[in-house]
Amino acid sequence: MYYPPRSKDWLAHKLLLFSSRSAAAVSASVLVLAIAVVTLESLPAIRDIGLWRMLSDESWHPSSDSFGLAPMLLGTVLVTVLAIVIAAPLAVVSAVFRQFYAPRALGGIYRRLIELLAGIPSVVFGLWGLTVLVPLISRIEPPGASLLAASLVLALMILPTIELISATALADVPHHHYLAARALGLSREQAVWKVVMPSAVSGICAGTILGVARAAGETMAVMMVAGNVVQFPDSVFAPVRTLSANIALEVAYAVDLHRASLFASGLIMIIMTLFAFCCAEAIAHSRKSYRVGRA
Amino acid sequence: MNAGSRSFGRFSVMGFLAVFVLSVLSTGVSATERLMVTGSSSVAPIALEIAKRFEATRPDVQIEIQTGGSARGIHDARKGLADIGMVSRRLEPSEGDLTGHTIALDAVTMITHAKNPILGLDRSQIIDIYTDKIDDWSQIEDFKGPIVVVNKADGRSTLEVFLKYTQLKSNGIKSDIIIGDNEQAIKTVSTNPLAIAYVSVGASTYHIENGLPLRMVAVDGVVPNAKSLAEGNLPMIRELNFVTAGMPEGLTAEFIAFATSPSVADILDAFYVLPPAE
Numbered sequence: 001m002y003y004p005p006r007s008k009d010w011l012a013h014k015l016l017l018f019s020s021r022s023a024a025a026v027s028a029s030v031l032v033l034a035i036a037v038v039t040l041e042s043l044p045a046i047r048d049i050g051l052w053r054m055l056s057d058e059s060w061h062p063s064s065d066s067f068g069l070a071p072m073l074l075g076t077v078l079v080t081v082l083a084i085v086i087a088a089p090l091a092v093v094s095a096v097f098r099q100f101y102a103p104r105a106l107g108g109i110y111r112r113l114i115e116l117l118a119g120i121p122s123v124v125f126g127l128w129g130l131t132v133l134v135p136l137i138s139r140i141e142p143p144g145a146s147l148l149a150a151s152l153v154l155a156l157m158i159l160p161t162i163e164l165i166s167a168t169a170l171a172d173v174p175h176h177h178y179l180a181a182r183a184l185g186l187s188r189e190q191a192v193w194k195v196v197m198p199s200a201v202s203g204i205c206a207g208t209i210l211g212v213a214r215a216a217g218e219t220m221a222v223m224m225v226a227g228n229v230v231q232f233p234d235s236v237f238a239p240v241r242t243l244s245a246n247i248a249l250e251v252a253y254a255v256d257l258h259r260a261s262l263f264a265s266g267l268i269m270i271i272m273t274l275f276a277f278c279c280a281e282a283i284a285h286s287r288k289s290y291r292v293g294r295a
Numbered sequence: 296m297n298a299g300s301r302s303f304g305r306f307s308v309m310g311f312l313a314v315f316v317l318s319v320l321s322t323g324v325s326a327t328e329r330l331m332v333t334g335s336s337s338v339a340p341i342a343l344e345i346a347k348r349f350e351a352t353r354p355d356v357q358i359e360i361q362t363g364g365s366a367r368g369i370h371d372a373r374k375g376l377a378d379i380g381m382v383s384r385r386l387e388p389s390e391g392d393l394t395g396h397t398i399a400l401d402a403v404t405m406i407t408h409a410k411n412p413i414l415g416l417d418r419s420q421i422i423d424i425y426t427d428k429i430d431d432w433s434q435i436e437d438f439k440g441p442i443v444v445v446n447k448a449d450g451r452s453t454l455e456v457f458l459k460y461t462q463l464k465s466n467g468i469k470s471d472i473i474i475g476d477n478e479q480a481i482k483t484v485s486t487n488p489l490a491i492a493y494v495s496v497g498a499s500t501y502h503i504e505n506g507l508p509l510r511m512v513a514v515d516g517v518v519p520n521a522k523s524l525a526e527g528n529l530p531m532i533r534e535l536n537f538v539t540a541g542m543p544e545g546l547t548a549e550f551i552a553f554a555t556s557p558s559v560a561d562i563l564d565a566f567y568v569l570p571p572a573e
Binding site: 019060061063064131135138145194224227229230241249250253258290 | 367369448450464465466486
């Protein structure tokens with residue numbers, strides 16, 4: 001739209017342009033600054049300990065000059081993968097139910113419930129896990145605080161993320177595809193799973209990867225239920241420590257190289273998240289016909 | 296949008312700005328003296344109560360208390376970010392540039408779930424439990440189930456007290472659950488009959504009185520209670536310190552003198568910590 005120079009609207013337009021540009025610049029520079037600080041702070045660790053030792057050192061005892069991050073790296077990956085394996089199928093089926101099977105009123109209420117679940121603070125999930133889930137698992141096999149407990153709590157937390165994005169992906173498939181499939185004599189099941197689903201699958205994958213990113217970075221709830229012992233777990237009932245829980249547990253007390261190695265593990269997590277987002281973008285754009293689930 | 300409502304919007308924004316600027320100015324010119332106190336989360340609740348009482352006698356003073364662990368207390372006092380640092384352990388020789396003022400002594404003790412019949416443990420049993428030489432309660436008492444060893448993350452001052460008492464190394468402990476602070480240890484033990492942890496006597500007494508199913512275990516035959524605490528018989532004791540860079544002056548000195556005077560004795564009692572030995 002054209003605004004004549006010096007008119008009232010022209011001024012408003014310039015003002016809006018200026019403020020939105022500066023807001024964008026500020027948000028972007030905060031991110032760049034955060035990554036720069038984390039990188040800078042972790043330099044001493046990368047220089048003096050080295051990435052190889054961080055991966056190959058046998059254990060994590062910073063006070064005894066042992067900086068092995070591998071058990072926690074594996075812990076993070078295992079907790080995340082298990083959470084996704086539990087949450088993703090539930091979320092996808094629940095999205096399909098909401099879009100194609102639920103009566104309109106029930107579907108509406110159900111959506112509100114899922115949105116509510118997405119809004120619950122993670123520490124509340126942690127508290128529930130610590131006081132209900134951990135004692136339950138402890139009855140099967142002590143100590144209860146375990147890989148399994150952390151994955152279950154995480155699954156509950158990322159379920160709404162995946163569900164909401166999957167439902168959006170399903171809704172974005174033009175409805176006449178479904179109608180045409182039904183008109184050709186396909187059953188509801190066939191129309192949903194053979195016609196609509198293939199078009200929505202990239203959006204669902206993107207949602208799942210966003211879930212992965214959220215799960216890998218989650219700190220408080222995991223710290224409360226995972227047991228936080230630094231070790232390679234030998235079963236789902238064994239306690240594990242994730243990278244994020246490690247930072248939260250120790251950063252207040254860490255100095256020198258110990259502190260720098262915590263920042264280094266933060267850097268590793270940023271790279272992991274970046275990688276997950278790149279995957280999500282790539283998958284979301286892989287099918288040009290339906291661009292859905294943009295992060 | 297019409298012209299009228301737009302100008303109204305502009306005026307209300309200016310009004311907000313004016314109020315904001317005025318309020319910033321008014322806090323700037325008021326004659327309040329401020330004291331910044333940061334550090335250990337074990338000292339903070341006690342310091343907060345002492346500060347409240349001090350502020351009641353000196354309305355022109357405002358004391359701000361922030362937590363972040365003993366390391367932050369040391370760091371902030373040294374860098375001048377805080378007037379006083381809170382540190383829940385004795386100062387180390389490398390910290391000679393700081394002056395410590397002990398405000399209280401805190402005891403650390405072993406706790407179990409109330410359903411656990413263990414009433415007492417001695418030092419060698421505690422060591423065996425924390426190194427997995429004893430890994431089932433049935434080896435000590437008529438109570439079945441694997442022992443769930445609760446330990447604290449590296450750097451926590453209760454861990455340091457525990458290590459000093461047991462003479463164990465941090466990497467020699469075989470733990471089943473590692474947690475951050477006293478509160479989390481208490482939550483973990485109160486929901487798990489097989490668990491054992493070490494926590495401050497103050498925190499556990501508070502939660503036992505509030506009905507959590509916990510028991511403080513007698514260590515080396517000494518039952519943790521008000522009497523054994525007062526007599527100083529408990530084996531795991533730590534200092535709760537205020538630290539300053541050099542000798543304190545002015546308001547800082549006044550507050551530290553108040554915090555170490557008998558007028559806060561009832562506050563120390565309420566937190567189950569001891570007044571420092573003369």
